[in-house]
Amino acid sequence: MPELPEVEHLRRTLLPQIVGAHVQSVLLRRSDILQHPHSGKKCSPETALLVNGVIASVLRKGKNLAIIVNDGRVLGVHLGMSGQVRVGPAAENPKIEKHEHCEWLLKQGRTRRRMIFKDPRRFGGLCSYPTFDALEQEKWNFLGPDALTVTGSLLHDRCCDSMRPIKAALLDQNVLAGVGNIYADEALFRSRINPRKQARRISISSYDLLARAIVAVLTEAIDSGGSTVRSYLDANGNVGDFVKRHQVYGRTGLDCVRCGKKLRSAQVAQRTTVWCVSCQSE
């Protein structure tokens, strides 16, 4: 389940493969994965999917990616639960896997590559914008600050009136962009905060610990290539290693790495949540 570290690692592995490449053609197998936001003008799938552009940059906010071409067009990419973007050599008869909903032919110098968007569960998708400004005004400006930039006071300001459990606030992309179920549990464990504690009852000093824990765990996960729980692969098709370093996520019933007590799990904010009752008493 791609969260910020997986999307950021994907971005980094994508950059050397696609920046500077010319988008020669596109094949959209499922048109319903491509959205044109209502306030934007409709255009052909080729225009929406960057055909004839030269890829200039790939940006990220939270779990969202944006591929930008030299004439200003932008393609928003969201991986949802099971989305993948992969780049490989352009073969004569490429082996088409199930759920490869879109594929691009890229050319850079004499090198031709094939980029694919695959998403079995289709919680993800592609979204076309005429400009980066449009993407910001229609989507990114509604997100909270990117989780890699969060500070204790920022988090406190955005949560201190909320009656919700802190975990629910962390998962809300309008509060903070990029944290999902895995890294919410990991950061709460590191900062010894009970995931069910009401956001407004958490002290400023605990928010400081929490913000530091969020940045630390996300940074470590990016460096490990993300967490491959089921299906996550980077642009080159490689798995992420961070699962080995999960301290609570996926460890229900196992011993707490800090105190040795059994970790418990329950539904919090409608998500399976794992924590240590003994350690996380803040």
Added chain:
DNA sequence: AGGATAGCCTGCGGGC
């Protein structure tokens, strides 16, 4: 109006 809930969707693993 904030917060809880339902529904979207497929793959996989456990139980029988």
Added chain:
DNA sequence: TGCCCGCAGGCTATCC
């Protein structure tokens, strides 16, 4: 072996 069911969860729409 094979079927069925439950679970996984990011995000939006809808309800309370």
